[in-house]
Amino acid sequence: MVLQVVEKFVSINGEGRRCGQLATFIRFAGCNLNCGYCDTAWANDRKVAFDPMTAEEVYAYIKDTQVTNVTLTGGEPLLQQDMGELLELLSQDPDLYVEIETNGSVLLSKFSDLDNPPSFTMDYKLPSSGMERMMALENFDHLTEKDTVKFVSGSMTDLEKARELINKYNLTEKTNIFISPVFGDIELESIVDFMKDNQMNGVNMQVQLHKIIWDPNERGV
Numbered sequence: 213m214v215l216q217v218v219e220k221f222v223s224i225n226g227e228g229r230r231c232g233q234l235a236t237f238i239r240f241a242g243c244n245l246n247c248g249y250c251d252t253a254w255a256n257d258r259k260v261a262f263d264p265m266t267a268e269e270v271y272a273y274i275k276d277t278q279v280t281n282v283t284l285t286g287g288e289p290l291l292q293q294d295m296g297e298l299l300e301l302l303s304q305d306p307d308l309y310v311e312i313e314t315n316g317s318v319l320l321s322k323f324s325d326l327d328n329p330p331s332f333t334m335d336y337k338l339p340s341s342g343m344e345r346m347m348a349l350e351n352f353d354h355l356t357e358k359d360t361v362k363f364v365s366g367s368m369t370d371l372e373k374a375r376e377l378i379n380k381y382n383l384t385e386k387t388n389i390f391i392s393p394v395f396g397d398i399e400l401e402s403i404v405d406f407m408k409d410n411q412m413n414g415v416n417m418q419v420q421l422h423k424i425i426w427d428p429n430e431r432g433v
């Protein structure tokens with residue numbers, strides 16, 4: 213079996229806890245969701261061209277970059293059949309900090325037997341994505357202080373839902389929380405106002421940095 217890699221590159225991470233730091237990105241083909249706002253829908257096309265790579269080849273590429281932060285993304289990376297093998301391999305290298313972006317529909321419990329698990333950045337898909345029904349709420353029980361829940365918000369309804377979930381599942385006590393705008397779809401100030409109005413302590417607002425530096429549709433950055 214192989215991993216289906218649609219692009220791999222070094223850039224600054226434009227999202228998450230290590231935003232602004234160099235990272236090696238590996239983007240995998242295919243996704244089980246179809247979010248209305250998806251900025252990488254091209255990677256989910258059934259006919260997308262991919263590089264078939266073994267876990268060892270992906271690891272060799274990462275080491276070759278000499279960049280120690282790694283972001284595995286997609287598409288939905290946790291749907292790759294050999295992802296367990298890759299995560300196992302990466303987890304044995306103490307020099308690497310590995311993040312994996314995942315869409316909230318794949319059970320994280322499947323990956324809980326790793327000795328040194330990656331940092332999971334798990335989206336909860338809010339109403340404006342059109343995919344909320346696919347969310348596996350039990351994933352909230354598997355997140356730790358190493359992980360992140362991300363709420364990509366495109367409307368006030370989305371923000372309300374994020375607030376409700378943060379409170380209901382006590383998420384600020386368990387893990388890191390980010391609220392990000394669906395790029396270009398919501399007034400940035402309205403997110404800050406919402407956070408102020410609702411005393412959202414311990415929550416980070418974040419705008420995708422790479423979309424400010426480069427053209428928002430640019431690939432490989």
Ligand SMILES: C[S@@+](CC[C@H](N)C(=O)[O-])C[C@H]1O[C@@H](n2cnc3c(N)ncnc32)[C@H](O)[C@@H]1O
Nearest residue numbers: 249250251286287288313314315335364394395
């Ligand atoms: C393309 S997804 C790939 C990983 C995984 N499928 C997921 O959705 O988390 C990577 C991240 O980009 C975010 N994203 C996609 N389109 C976006 C947009 N138009 N504006 C802001 N964030 C977006 C997703 O919500 C996710 O957090």
Ligand SMILES: Nc1nc2[nH]cc(C(=O)O)c2c(=O)[nH]1
Nearest residue numbers: 223224225226227285422433
């Ligand atoms: N620079 C940059 N940072 C990112 N952080 C997460 C990304 C992603 O697509 O998952 C991403 C991306 O595509 N580019």
Ligand code: SF4
Nearest residue numbers: 243245247250287315
């Ligand atoms: S889950 Fe991620 S890759 Fe899949 S459609 Fe949604 S944003 Fe795009």
Ligand SMILES: [Mg+2]
Nearest residue numbers: 251252285420
């Ligand atoms: Mg992206």
